[in-house]
Amino acid sequence: MALLELEGLTRRFGLLTALDHLSFSVPAGQVVGFLGPNGAGKTTTMRAVFGLTDLDAGTVKWNGTPVGATQRRRFGYMPEERGLYPSMLVGEQLEYLGRLHGMSGADARAASRTWLDRLGVADRYGSKVEALSHGNQQRVQLAAALVHGPELLVLDEPLAGLDPAGIEAIGDVLVEQARSGCCVLLSSHQLDQVEDLCESVTVIDHGRLIVSGRVDDLATAGARRLVVRVEGDREAAWARDLAGVIISEVAAGEARLVINEGIDSDAVLQAAMAAGRVTEFVFQRRRLSEVFREALA
Amino acid sequence: MTSDVGLVAAREMRERFRGRVFRVGSLLMLAAVGAAIVIPTLGHGKAEPQSVGVVGTLSSPRRATVVAAANSAGTGVRFVAEPTESQAYRDLRSGRLDLAIVDGSELVVETPPDGSSTIAQFVQAVAQALGYDQAVDAARLSPAQSAALAGAKPLPLRSLQPGVTKLTTKTAGTTSAVGLVLVFLMLTQYNTWILIGVMEEKSSRVIEVLLAAVRPMRLLTGKVLGIGLVALAQAGAIVVFALALGEGVGSDLLHGTAPVTLLSTLVWLFLGYAFYCWVYAAAGSLVERQDQVQSLAFPLSLPIVFGYIMAITTVASGNASLLFKVLSYLPPTAPFAMPVMVGLGQVNWLEFCASALISIVCTVGVARLATAIYRRAILRTGRRVKLRDVVGLAH
Numbered sequence: 081m082a083l084l085e086l087e088g089l090t091r092r093f094g095l096l097t098a099l100d101h102l103s104f105s106v107p108a109g110q111v112v113g114f115l116g117p118n119g120a121g122k123t124t125t126m127r128a129v130f131g132l133t134d135l136d137a138g139t140v141k142w143n144g145t146p147v148g149a150t151q152r153r154r155f156g157y158m159p160e161e162r163g164l165y166p167s168m169l170v171g172e173q174l175e176y177l178g179r180l181h182g183m184s185g186a187d188a189r190a191a192s193r194t195w196l197d198r199l200g201v202a203d204r205y206g207s208k209v210e211a212l213s214h215g216n217q218q219r220v221q222l223a224a225a226l227v228h229g230p231e232l233l234v235l236d237e238p239l240a241g242l243d244p245a246g247i248e249a250i251g252d253v254l255v256e257q258a259r260s261g262c263c264v265l266l267s268s269h270q271l272d273q274v275e276d277l278c279e280s281v282t283v284i285d286h287g288r289l290i291v292s293g294r295v296d297d298l299a300t301a302g303a304r305r306l307v308v309r310v311e312g313d314r315e316a317a318w319a320r321d322l323a324g325v326i327i328s329e330v331a332a333g334e335a336r337l338v339i340n341e342g343i344d345s346d347a348v349l350q351a352a353m354a355a356g357r358v359t360e361f362v363f364q365r366r367r368l369s370e371v372f373r374e375a376l377a
Numbered sequence: 378m379t380s381d382v383g384l385v386a387a388r389e390m391r392e393r394f395r396g397r398v399f400r401v402g403s404l405l406m407l408a409a410v411g412a413a414i415v416i417p418t419l420g421h422g423k424a425e426p427q428s429v430g431v432v433g434t435l436s437s438p439r440r441a442t443v444v445a446a447a448n449s450a451g452t453g454v455r456f457v458a459e460p461t462e463s464q465a466y467r468d469l470r471s472g473r474l475d476l477a478i479v480d481g482s483e484l485v486v487e488t489p490p491d492g493s494s495t496i497a498q499f500v501q502a503v504a505q506a507l508g509y510d511q512a513v514d515a516a517r518l519s520p521a522q523s524a525a526l527a528g529a530k531p532l533p534l535r536s537l538q539p540g541v542t543k544l545t546t547k548t549a550g551t552t553s554a555v556g557l558v559l560v561f562l563m564l565t566q567y568n569t570w571i572l573i574g575v576m577e578e579k580s581s582r583v584i585e586v587l588l589a590a591v592r593p594m595r596l597l598t599g600k601v602l603g604i605g606l607v608a609l610a611q612a613g614a615i616v617v618f619a620l621a622l623g624e625g626v627g628s629d630l631l632h633g634t635a636p637v638t639l640l641s642t643l644v645w646l647f648l649g650y651a652f653y654c655w656v657y658a659a660a661g662s663l664v665e666r667q668d669q670v671q672s673l674a675f676p677l678s679l680p681i682v683f684g685y686i687m688a689i690t691t692v693a694s695g696n697a698s699l700l701f702k703v704l705s706y707l708p709p710t711a712p713f714a715m716p717v718m719v720g721l722g723q724v725n726w727l728e729f730c731a732s733a734l735i736s737i738v739c740t741v742g743v744a745r746l747a748t749a750i751y752r753r754a755i756l757r758t759g760r761r762v763k764l765r766d767v768v769g770l771a772h
């Protein structure tokens with residue numbers, strides 16, 4: 081099975097260390113979310129995969145072999161700041177990029193039409209890129225990354241600025257690509273969408289790996305989560321003084337609590353019932369945003 | 378599979394040929410060249426014959442000599458009988474006569490004619506021909522002797538350096554000037570395309586997508602090759618147009634040594650582009666906004682403007698200074714200086730080739746440095762990249 085491995089990536093810009101011995105891998109067959117706060121080193125990592133930034137140390141490997149120009153022609157890349165010729169026609173642009181990745185003219189033309197159709201912008205084949213809306217430019221940009229049938233897709237913030245329909249359309253394509261055996265690595269700040277889309281995530285900060293694993297494993301690991309709603313206590317005042325209980329979030333009268341190990345949930349229920357009528361009392365998984373926050377804490 | 382360099386070059390060519398700038402620019406250049414060729418010929422067909430006043434008698438053979446002299450100067454003759462010498466002078470002053478021949482032995486004009494004008498060539502030819510006739514008469518030569526003298530051929534000339542010949546033997550100044558303007562316009566236009574093209578790829582971030590598939594050196598090579606081929610096609614079209622038009626209207630601009638000057642201009646347009654394209658490509662990688670391009674374009678254009686002004690000045694004076702000769706060996710100014718040296722006939726093949734070789738060697742060095750700068754700078758965004766930030770890393 082195809083595998084992207086990043087081993088000990090280190091990149092310094094003067095006094096700033098953008099990547100600090102960063103190592104993780106991206107297996108084929110699943111969409112991997114790449115998370116981190118602004119300036120964490122996500123874009124630098126992605127650029128390193130394509131040789132767009134020099135590394136002070138470390139290696140990027142594809143199927144166990146250091147990545148070179150030949151392998152990179154089989155990768156697809158969608159940079160954070162979109163990259164297309166504004167005044168070039170959409171169809172010609174995709175064909176051109178397909179051919180730069182080694183496709184024949186006929187194959188590149190056919191693939192361009194296929195992907196524009198698949199992403200819902202088939203009617204813009206003869207339009208200039210600059211004439212498209214932001215959302216449609218985003219779709220064309222994804223088509224540019226996909227046109228040559230890459231084995232690895234690296235997408236920097238592919239969902240940014242999209243409406244729900246656009247997110248769903250692009251998300252479907254990415255999942256479909258992963259299911260067909262492609263490695264898919266995407267960065268995003270929209271954690272809820274990543275949670276829906278990705279099976280695994282890798283979180284980095286200051287160029288270092290913070291946490292990495294399957295979303296299910298990360299969500300069920302750690303302290304238990306309880307969601308409690310008590311009538312007449314919209315601020316969850318009843319839970320403030322409970323030992324071993326932390327109020328993670330209160331919204332619309334619903335309190336999200338983190339229960340430390342060893343604390344009996346019955347005791348929490350009794351405290352809630354003492355405060356008023358309990359209308360909701362549910363155990364929940366950790367959200368990805370909580371995994372993210374707690375990992376960075 | 379087409380190579381990535383070929384694909385990049387083909388895209389550049391397609392986009393440039395489609396552009397309005399190329400079409401309008403080509404039309405303007407063709408119009409300028411057409412005007413330079415046609416306008417000087419407009420008076421040729423309508424040249425008035427020279428009015429020659431005859432005071433006293435002029436024998437038929439002498440009249441035939443005058444007519445032949447006029448033909449050799451590219452003009453015709455109209456003889457006017459003048460009753461007296463004073464009447465002939467009055468007609469000369471009034472402009473009715475161009476020349477008066479008094480008693481077949483004296484030539485009179487109103488003012489000494491300009492050395493290069495048709496009337497000057499005519500007067501010179503008449504003076505020589507009539508003087509020759511007088512000398513033959515005075516020597517009392519037989520018709521056979523006279524004919525032998527008239528059929529005299531110049532002695533063969535032997536050179537001490539037979540392998541080294543001047544490229545031209547006389548000035549093709551006007552052709553040089555037209556060529557200079559074309560080289561200046563084309564170098565400026567195509568290098569600006571490269572500067573802006575590289576900047577746009579950087580500012581639109583498409584460069585990241587491209588470099589994910591193509592090596593920087595090959596991407597840049599494709600770019601300068603594509604634009605260079607467009608330049609060559611445009612220059613070729615202009616030359617073919619100029620040759621065809623010149624032949625059609627019988628222009629002097631493309632006769633004699635002018636084709637050699639034109640050819641050397643083409644060679645140096647190619648060499649000049651090859652040298653400057655890398656400089657402009659490296660410069661384009663340092664910037665990502667239009668205002669930054671403008672602030673960078675001015676210093677880059679200085680050697681081009683300097684070389685152009687020096688060349689135009691030298692064409693006008695007709696003589697190359699020592700400084701100009703030195704400039705004809707320096708790659709930044711040689712594209713302007715060397716074609717002028719050829720036009721002036723002040724350079725031989727060895728010197729021409731030496732200058733070309735220097736330019737080629739320097740171009741290779743500049744290309745390597747420019748590619749290194751490009752590779753370092755093209756992905757640095759946010760602010761204008763200082764040359765010193767990347768040049769230290771370029772080696």
